């Protein structure tokens with residue numbers, strides 16, 4: 001059976017580094033938001049951990065954007081507008097209905113595109129909309145003393161806090177859907193193995209499997 005290389009080393013490094021930071025941020029963020037809850041971290045400990053992880057996540061995100069600008073991986077994030085609606089409907093029908101009836105996956109991975117349209121749009125939304133908002137609001141929080149007293153008649157710290165919280169919830173939602181979707185490949189572990197090794201087995205179907213560059 002041939003194998004395909006889908007996830008270059010820098011993508012895997014960035015991904016697992018960010019996934020770990022995401023969990024640390026979630027735990028330390030919840031510890032501050034629900035301060036005093038016995039099974040969470042103390043507020044005093046959560047603050048420096050959250051700040052340090054947020055700074056590292058920012059650096060990782062910059063690496064992700066630069067990597068996608070200057071390497072081939074970026075092509076997987078370019079939306080193909082032609083036939084977009086048709087592909088969206090087919091993918092939604094598959095996830096909502098076909099997958100439970102053993103229908104064939106409507107998307108075939110190619111060297112040009114490893115993501116189906118829903119994966120692509122959710123990754124674009126998470127990485128190029130939610131993450132920048134999370135990072136910006138996080139840094140605004142970090143330097144809150146320099147913020148104006150009010151913005152649009154509302155307390156600016158309140159706006160920053162609400163943005164940060166709402167976006168964090170949005171990313172948690174993304175993460176939960178992400179964890180489910182990665183189990184819908186050829187087998188439950190196919191996509192996870194691919195993100196660990198870079199290599200996937202050729203199948204032409206699945207959430208992220210199909211023909212690409214090389215064979216073994």
Ligand code: HEM
Pocket residue numbers: 006007011015018019022073076119123126127171175178179182191192193194195207208
């Ligand atoms: C423990 C948590 C996580 C696990 C187990 C996990 C697992 C995976 C796996 C198996 C893939 C490859 C399949 C695919 O491309 O769909 C993947 C890709 C991806 N994940 Fe995650 N993930 C986690 C957390 C996250 C988080 C927190 C983010 C972002 C905030 C994220 C963003 C992405 C992106 C953007 C890709 C595509 C990368 C590329 O090939 O360009 N993941 N993830």
